[in-house]
Amino acid sequence: MEVEMLNSTAAKDLVGEACVVCEEVKSVGIHLYTAFICKECEKDIIHTDTDNPKYKYYLKQLKKVNNPEIYS
Ligand SMILES: [Zn+2]
Structure with a gap:
């Protein structure tokens, strides 16, 4: 029992x-x-x-987060 509890905590x-x-x-x-x-x-x-092309990639990924479709 104790071992199981420890395992689930560790897994989390x-x-x-x-x-x-x-x-x-x-x-x-x-x-x-x-x-x-x-x-x-x-x-x-x-x-x-912000001039770095990588920054655009980050913005693109983050845009998925703020998708207005969530509220429709
Ligand atoms: Zn990451």
Whole structure:
């Protein structure tokens, strides 16, 4: 019984959430609206210049988060 409880707790920490930017499941990150952004991507976005083509990619990924269709 005790072992089972420990396992479920550990599993929760390990599973994490799917990051909207890199689409990988990470356990550490921030929430933006309903979306999850992992720590690595958050850092990348902050340090990416708006002139950088990568920035456009981030915006595109983040736009999925703020989709108005959710409210229809
Ligand atoms: Zn990510």
